[in-house]
Amino acid sequence: MxxxxxxxxxxxxxxxxxxxxxxxxxxxxxVHALPGFVRFPHQRHIKILGTESCTTCHGDVRTMPQVYQVATLKMGWCVNCHVQRNVTRDCTVCHY
Structure with a gap:
């Protein structure tokens, strides 16, 4: 923004x-770079997280003078989010 x-x-x-x-x-x-073997389908996350979808990973960019990476976006961080929301942890959903 x-x-x-x-x-x-x-x-x-x-x-x-x-x-x-x-x-x-x-x-x-x-700002956020993922390895080439990882895919991140934004649409699926927006559908599940709703209006909080952006801030969950990107932080409150509206208040940032310059956008920076808030979350580590490492596998453990993503898995913890999936566990908390009881969504799939199938490896092939994110890795190919």
Whole structure:
């Protein structure tokens, strides 16, 4: 999320607007990187977690001056979340 009226914020908003006008996806700076053998289906997580889905992994980006990684996103962290919510722990759901 980009907010504020500082010049760096305006520049980022301009990038998003230009991408929209040119009908191209914005070029994002990767903050969370997972290994190539791991897949993370956002849609499935949003369906289960609802409105809290983003903050669960990404933190409250609305209050961050710059987005940073909040959770480790290591396997143990993910498995703990699956255990707490009693959802699948089948290895092939995330690994291929």
């Amino acid at each position: 980009i907010g504020g009226s500082a010049e760096p914020d305006k520049a980022e908003i301009k990038k998003v607007r230009e991408a929209w006008i040119n009908k191209r996806p914005p070029v994002w700076t990767r």
